[in-house]
Amino acid sequence: MTRKIFVRLALVPAISILATLALVSIAGAIWFALMNRTLRSPEYEFVGAYNFLRLLRDSRFFNALEISALWELITVTGTLGLAVLLSVLIYETVQKPLWRNVICFAFLVPVLLPRVAAAFIWRFMYSPSLGVINYLCGLVGIGPVEFLADPSLALISVAVVDIWQWGLFFTVIVLKLMETLPRDPIEAAMLDNARRWEIHAYVTLPMLKGPLVSLALVKAVESLRSFDLIFVMTGGGPGKATETLDLYAYQMGINMGGRISYASAMSLLLLVVTTIAFTVIWKAGKKWAA
Amino acid sequence: MGRVISATLARGLLALLIVVALGPILWTVLGAFKELRDIVTPVPKLLFEPTLDNFATILRNPTIRDGLLHSGVVVSVSVLIGAVLGIPAAHALARHAQRFGDDVQFFVLSLRFMPPVAIAIPFIVIYLDLGIYDTLFGLILVYLITTISTVIWLSVPAFERVPRDIEEAAAMEGCSPFEVFWRFSLPVAAPSLFGAIVFTFVLVWNELLLALTLAAQNATLPVVAASITSLGKEVPWGVINAATVVLVIPPLVFIGLLMGLLNTSVQSGRK
Structure with missing residues (x-):
């Protein structure tokens, strides 16, 4: 068996399955977005850009767009902020490798949980009548707080769960990255009598700028798939306070009469945004790797 | 002081x-492990008489049992196919494909980042037309996007870490490319590859949106768990907690492996 045949046999099945499935779903989304197809009736016809034009006049779509943008902003900054803060804290206060490992293990647990499970765990704790958090709030004289039923709190409350899962995970990554940094610049700064926080703000964190930006972009793309968490915790409610784009597309495509074409137009939009973000990540990653 | x-x-x-x-x-x-009356208390209880009723309820409920079974079948088949097709492809990309390798890797990784809803919506209609809507086969088919691409994405670095000397020496001895892969590269890279497969397993086990939209009746465990909020009149918190525990156990078994995967990838990434 020559090299060429081996490479072909190894690559072609995997790549052709992936390419077929990807092509079918993208071509399908474009095709359906140009029709007026619904799940209810078998008949449909070509309507051109009608679905896209209607999106522009759909206030619920713009609400979903706004919620998605807000969700991105809160979860990405929250996750990265928490990760940087905690990793510096652990780096400074925990020196024994054993304890560092214990903390890393504990911090990895939340991200491994299925989103559905994390959602239930926190719904249980947020519950106004029997949740632990409201019990603690009661001890200091607040509450009961309707974390998931109050429109002004619901999005933040769900975002806390996302940050709990990803912020702790990224803390472990940033800590591991800090451990691999060369010691010389840090020791030089210490000789100059720099304060602890100054060393991190001006020496270690700038050295990690590349990986931190990559992590932020990875989280940004990951945050776009928030469906599981929000679906189980609030279902998009109260009202439309937590309805992100993928939730709205799901409601349109499945629940509300199965308006497949309209939902396709929306998911295409999401696809374009994700692809652009992803291409930027890839290019940036190549640049830093070089 | x-x-x-x-x-x-x-x-x-x-x-x-x-x-x-x-x-x-x-x-x-x-x-x-609590009975409902121990859950619905104004002050959270730490001491109580443990009960196995919640787990018994779960295991006796046919929907949940089916969900567990479907999850087992769908996840194991899709991960197995993902590994069998993805691992050789990753080896070929790491060692033999210099010219177009980057483009193929870009394509594979971009699939990892595709929003699931953009896959789910068109596939509903296509599956309805083909008559495979609400079947385990259909679900396995879309999960292949996740499993194959994730296995390739994580296995390419594993094969790149295999020392080139070993492979070149084997080739000099007259081994064919397949023998080099099967007898030398695969055993050396095996620990990292196992980590990649476990990671893929966790991703598919946790998946909700595609299972929810493409297999309404033949749903997997996350879908079933998401729908038991209202068994009967009261919210059965004990049962929900027990279902959550069952859902959580498989991924957590592998936490040590994930830690190892993280350690090697961070170190090789900084070199």
Whole structure:
């Protein structure tokens, strides 16, 4: 068996399955977005850009767009902020490798949980009548707080769960990255009598700028798939306070009469945004790797 | 003196952080062994008479049992196919494809980042037309996007870490490319490859949106769990907690492996 045949046999099945499935779903989304197809009736016809034009006049779509943008902003900054803060804290206060490992293990647990499970765990704790958090709030004289039923709190409350899962995970990554940094610049700064926080703000964190930006972009793309968490915790409610784009597309495509074409137009939009973000990540990653 | 105080403060804060990370999960595990009257109390109870009723309810409920079975079939078949097709492809990309390798890797990784809803919506109609809507086969087929691409994505670096000398020496001895792959590269890279497969397993096991939209009746465990909020009149928190525990166990078994995967990838990434 020559090299060429081996490479072909190894690559072609995997790549052709992936390419077929990807092509079918993208071509399908474009095709359906140009029709007026619904799940209810078998008949449909070509309507051109009608679905896209209607999106522009759909206030619920713009609400979903706004919620998605807000969700991105809160979860990405929250996750990265928490990760940087905690990793510096652990780096400074925990020196024994054993304890560092214990903390890393504990911090990895939340991200491994299925989103559905994390959602239930926190719904249980947020519950106004029997949740632990409201019990603690009661001890200091607040509450009961309707974390998931109050429109002004619901999005933040769900975002806390996302940050709990990803912020702790990224803390472990940033800590591991800090451990691999060369010691010389840090020791030089210490000789100059720099304060602890100054060393991190001006020496270690700038050295990690590349990986931190990559992590932020990875989280940004990951945050776009928030469906599981929000679906189980609030279902998009109260009202439309937590309805992100993928939730709205799901409601349109499945629940509300199965308006497949309209939902396709929306998911295409999401696809374009994700692809652009992803291409930027890839290019940036190549640049830093070089 | 000030140092001692700040050190104690820091210790206390770290202990608190571990509680924040693990507390919610432990609280749910406790809840899974409680009767409803021990859950619905104004003051949370730490001491109570444990019961296995919640788990019994789950295992007796045919929907949940089916969900577990479907999850088992769908996840194992899709991960197995993903590994069988993805691992050789990753080896070919790491060692033999210099010219177009980057483009193929870009394509594979971009699939990892595709929003699931953009896959789900068109596939509903296509599956309805083909008559494979609500079948395990259909679900396995879309999961192949996730499993194959994730296995390739994580296995390419594993094969790149295999020392070139070994492969070149084997080739000099007259081994064909397939023999080099099967007898030398694969065993050397095996630990990292196992990590990649486990990671893929966790992703598919946790998946909700595609299962929810493409297999309404033949649903997997996350879908079933998401729908048991209202068994009967009261919210059955004990049963929900027990279902959550069952859902959580498989991924957590592999936490040590994920840690190892993280260690090697961070170190090789910085070189």
